[in-house]
Amino acid sequence: GAVVSQHPSWVICKSGTSVKIECRSLDFQATTMFWYRQFPKQSLMLMATSNEGSKATYEQGVEKDKFLINHASLTLSTLTVTSAHPEDSSFYICSARDHRKGSTDTQYFGPGTRLTVL
Amino acid sequence: QKEVEQNSGPLSVPEGAIASLNCTYSDRGSQSFFWYRQYSGKSPELIMFIYSNGDKEDGRFTAQLNKASQYVSLLIRDSQPSDSATYLCAVRGGSNYKLTFGKGTLLTVNP
Numbered sequence: 001g002a003v004v005s006q007h008p009s010w011v012i013c014k015s016g017t018s019v020k021i022e023c024r025s026l027d028f029q030a031t032t033m034f035w036y037r038q039f040p041k042q043s044l045m046l047m048a049t050s051n052e053g054s055k056a057t058y059e060q061g062v063e064k065d066k067f068l069i070n071h072a073s074l075t076l077s078t079l080t081v082t083s084a085h086p087e088d089s090s091f092y093i094c095s096a097r098d099h100r101k102g103s104t105d106t107q108y109f110g111p112g113t114r115l116t117v118l
Numbered sequence: 119q120k121e122v123e124q125n126s127g128p129l130s131v132p133e134g135a136i137a138s139l140n141c142t143y144s145d146r147g148s149q150s151f152f153w154y155r156q157y158s159g160k161s162p163e164l165i166m167f168i169y170s171n172g173d174k175e176d177g178r179f180t181a182q183l184n185k186a187s188q189y190v191s192l193l194i195r196d197s198q199p200s201d202s203a204t205y206l207c208a209v210r211g212g213s214n215y216k217l218t219f220g221k222g223t224l225l226t227v228n229p
Contacts, residue, residue, distance in 0.1 A: 032215060043206065043221040044162070093161045097215055106152060106210075107217060112161040 002098045003027050006110035013084055014118055021079045021113045023094030029074035030096035034107060035067075038091045050077040084117045091115075120145040122209050124220035132228050137194040139223050141207030144188070150210040151183055151190045152217065157203045165205075166192065197227040 003026040013019050023033055033050040048069055049057040056069035068080040077096075081088055091114050095107035121144040131137045139153075150169050154162035168174045168181040168190065180193040190209075194201055204222040211218075 034216070044219045046216060049216065105215075106150070106164060106167055107215075108164060109154075109161040 002096075002108040004094065004096045004108050004110040006094055006113050008113060009111060010114040010116075012116045012118065015085050016083055018080055018082045019084055019115060021081075021092055021094075021115075023077045023079070023096070023110050025075045025096040025098075025108075028096075028098055028100055030077075030098070031074060032097040032099075033071060033077040034095045034097070035069060035077075035079050036093045036095065038093060038112075044093065047079075081115065084115070086117045089115055089117045120148075120209070120211070120218045122207055122218050122220035124205075124207050124223050126221055127224040128226050129223055130226045130228060131197050133197060133199060135197050135227075137197045137201065137225055137227070139192040139194075139205050139207075139225065141190045141192075141220055142188055143190070143207075143209045143218075145209065145211060145218075146185075146188065147211055148188075148209045151181070152208040152210070153179075153181060153192045154206040154208060154219075155201075155203045156206055156222065162206055194225075197225075199227050199229050201225060202227050 005024045007022045031052045035047045036044040047062045050069045050071040052071045058064045071077040093112040095109045099105045123142045152167045153165045156162045166181045168183045174181045178195045182191045206222045207220040208217040
């Protein structure tokens, strides 16, 4: 159990376009999902906490109008990078909180999406 | 500000040896502690979690927690080349479910 998928696994886009990344919990319902960004040779940086049915909570310094998060169902959260620029090129990883009874109540990560903005 | 510190390494050990990875954290209110393994170009994979002081063993892995010293470690016995990866220490506070990650320790196991 506790499998999380992401789509797409990689994307290349032109500067100024918008890119949507999907995160799905496949075998459990996740009321809380998290979005991280990781630059080369750096650790994970939490961007925002996505809560099903409510607005996302963004970390300090993360532009909520640029990184749109929607968590419309218990198994799906989406991150849309709007008007992407080359500096947005990064590895975007989502995680889902598994808080089923008997679980470890921790975060399981999706495989990540590598975004390259030309 | 909550901080999690790890030695960035690289830590190099021969195959079959014990690898010892260390982590300290600043928030005394932290209650849950996790070790993730991340291969190059991949996302983190949960290895172990520990909530109580003492040792917790799972196969070749042992997590150790000392809340008084704000210290958590991961021991890998009989290290294999496939263990070569970056190991991330993560800490969770009591009031929310966010994880604070260290920068990771790069482990290389030499055949």
